[in-house]
Amino acid sequence: MQELQLLDAIERFLRGEMSPEEMASFEQLRKSNPEVDEKVVEHTMFLQQIDQFADWKNFKSTLNDVHTQLLESGDITQEAPKATVIQMWRKYKRVMAVAASIAGVTTLLIAGMATYYSQKKTGADIERLRREVKREVAQKANEVINTMQARTTKAPENTPVKYGGTGFLVDGKGIIVTNAHVVNGSSTVVVQNSKGQEFRSRIIYTNPATDLAFIKIEDADYRSIGPLPYGIRKGGTELGEQLFTLGYPREEIVYNEGYMSAKTGYNGDTLSFQIGVSANPGNSGGPVFNKSGEVIGIINARQKAAEGVVFALTAKNIFRSVEEIKKDSTYENIRLTLNSSIRNMDRVQQIKKIEDAVFMVKSY
Amino acid sequence: MKTDSTDEKALLKGLALNDRNSVETIYKLFYNMVQSLIINNNGTADDARDIFQETVIVLYEKAKTGSFELNCQLKTYVYSVSRRLWLKKLQQQQKFLPSMNNLEETVPVEEEVESNSQRNAEFQMMEKALLHLGEPCRSLIEAFYLQKKNMTDIAGHFGYTNADNAKNQKYKCLMRLRKLFFAEFKNNNV
Numbered sequence: 001m002q003e004l005q006l007l008d009a010i011e012r013f014l015r016g017e018m019s020p021e022e023m024a025s026f027e028q029l030r031k032s033n034p035e036v037d038e039k040v041v042e043h044t045m046f047l048q049q050i051d052q053f054a055d056w057k058n059f060k061s062t063l064n065d066v067h068t069q070l071l072e073s074g075d076i077t078q079e080a081p082k083a084t085v086i087q088m089w090r091k092y093k094r095v096m097a098v099a100a101s102i103a104g105v106t107t108l109l110i111a112g113m114a115t116y117y118s119q120k121k122t123g124a125d126i127e128r129l130r131r132e133v134k135r136e137v138a139q140k141a142n143e144v145i146n147t148m149q150a151r152t153t154k155a156p157e158n159t160p161v162k163y164g165g166t167g168f169l170v171d172g173k174g175i176i177v178t179n180a181h182v183v184n185g186s187s188t189v190v191v192q193n194s195k196g197q198e199f200r201s202r203i204i205y206t207n208p209a210t211d212l213a214f215i216k217i218e219d220a221d222y223r224s225i226g227p228l229p230y231g232i233r234k235g236g237t238e239l240g241e242q243l244f245t246l247g248y249p250r251e252e253i254v255y256n257e258g259y260m261s262a263k264t265g266y267n268g269d270t271l272s273f274q275i276g277v278s279a280n281p282g283n284s285g286g287p288v289f290n291k292s293g294e295v296i297g298i299i300n301a302r303q304k305a306a307e308g309v310v311f312a313l314t315a316k317n318i319f320r321s322v323e324e325i326k327k328d329s330t331y332e333n334i335r336l337t338l339n340s341s342i343r344n345m346d347r348v349q350q351i352k353k354i355e356d357a358v359f360m361v362k363s364y
Numbered sequence: 365m366k367t368d369s370t371d372e373k374a375l376l377k378g379l380a381l382n383d384r385n386s387v388e389t390i391y392k393l394f395y396n397m398v399q400s401l402i403i404n405n406n407g408t409a410d411d412a413r414d415i416f417q418e419t420v421i422v423l424y425e426k427a428k429t430g431s432f433e434l435n436c437q438l439k440t441y442v443y444s445v446s447r448r449l450w451l452k453k454l455q456q457q458q459k460f461l462p463s464m465n466n467l468e469e470t471v472p473v474e475e476e477v478e479s480n481s482q483r484n485a486e487f488q489m490m491e492k493a494l495l496h497l498g499e500p501c502r503s504l505i506e507a508f509y510l511q512k513k514n515m516t517d518i519a520g521h522f523g524y525t526n527a528d529n530a531k532n533q534k535y536k537c538l539m540r541l542r543k544l545f546f547a548e549f550k551n552n553n554v
């Protein structure tokens with residue numbers, strides 16, 4: 001309300017409607033109260049703005065009035081734009097229309113043809129590419145088997161590979177851990193290292209309950225690789241820990257990175273844990289390393305419905321199984337490595353050291 | 365169509381008072397010239413109308429100051445302003461700039477055109493603010509400040525019981541308009 005009174009006062013002041021006494025007190029107020037003074041200045045400016053605006057609007061309407069009136073009375077005439085382009089347009093309207101439609105049709109035709117053919121072409125390309133990839137893989141696999149047969153005949157003749165998986169040494173003398181489901185029901189197991197060398201081996205222990213299997217390389221060509229670069233971790237792992245995997249989802253060793261997602265496995269299974277990493281058939285039995293290069297688990301399954309949900313058996317299972325295996329006097333001297341010698345290396349170096357101890361497991 | 369300088373002075377005086385006859389005279393004297401200028405340089409009849417009106421407004425603002433001294437023929441001045449305005453508009457539309465054939469002599473008018481476009485921007489802000497104000501505030505403000513009707517008429521017209529009520533309402537509206545205007549002003553200047 002005070003604001004309104006002030007506005008009223010300002011307007012009356014500007015219009016000079018104030019009595020001398022009122023004017024004096026108003027001036028006094030302005031002098032004593034800078035806030036009021038500021039408001040007066042601001043409002044004065046605003047009123048001027050409105051005034052100018054009013055002028056401008058009124059003048060514009062006069063202009064418009066005059067314009068229409070003079071147009072009607074014929075004092076001014078609206079000149080037609082005499083741009084030459086328009087004249088040309090009028091003259092050649094028909095020709096141009098025909099030309100334009102021909103151009104349009106041609107463009108459409110070409111565009112249509114282009115999309116039609118290019119689509120077909122890319123479609124075929126993708127198809128072929130896929131087939132080629134498949135054939136290549138098949139060929140490569142055959143090649144490997146063939147050369148192997150020619151060179152060493154380590155695999156049984158004319159028997160296709162039943163399952164392929166991954167395994168890794170837990171003892172340099174040639175004890176490999178893999179998943180029981182990789183070697184399940186097979187008569188012969190051949191392992192192949194990252195260089196492509198194959199070694200005959202024998203299953204020495206399987207446990208379908210824990211899904212662990214131990215195989216021993218029994219091949220004259222195999223030379224012990226000495227102490228293992230990695231240790232096997234007894235303790236647990238924290239959520240969010242960085243980890244990496246090595247495995248053979250294809251004919252080549254494949255590296256992947258991920259993180260610890262959950263401490264338990266599928267349906268709360270405490271023997272395993274969940275990791276966030278991409279894994280494919282063939283990764284089964286592969287080692288899961290933490291960042292200091294300790295084995296913390298063995299990949300064994302992935303959830304079908306979900307992406308990147310992979311389960312791994314805890315490394316503790318290896319210790320339990322080894323205890324059982326040691327009961328057999330032949331294997332009494334299995335030594336598990338506890339400390340990783342690649343702890344502070346960078347990842348590339350770590351992998352170079354580890355890769356010799358990770359094998360492809362082929363069961364026939 | 366020749367005008368001597370005393371006629372021109374009288375014309376400008378009339379213009380400053382928003383005198384209809386003066387506006388008509390100016391229209392009759394210069395419209396066709398400006399129209400040819402625009403139309404010969406990629407413009408339309410509507411463009412010609414806009415540019416001519418802008419030009420007259422520039423002239424009006426100048427005349428209102430009272431201190432306007434014309435150093436050349438009014439015709440030259442009008443032509444120069446129109447030409448400058450049209451070039452500016454073409455530039456804004458990023459149209460191809462014609463090499464304007466200088467049949468007429470021109471005088472430098474950059475300053476006037478600049479201040480005119482500045483004022484135009486301000487008026488547009490005011491227009492926008494008024495538009496946002498809504499009814500009945502807008503009509504009330506327009507009736508009082510633009511059409512300069514007196515408060516008693518306004519009270520009768522808008523159905524207020526007395527002039528004081530209308531006045532209070534008007535001040536409330538004015539405060540809102542001021543807020544809108546300054547908001548717009550800030551927006552445009554940031």
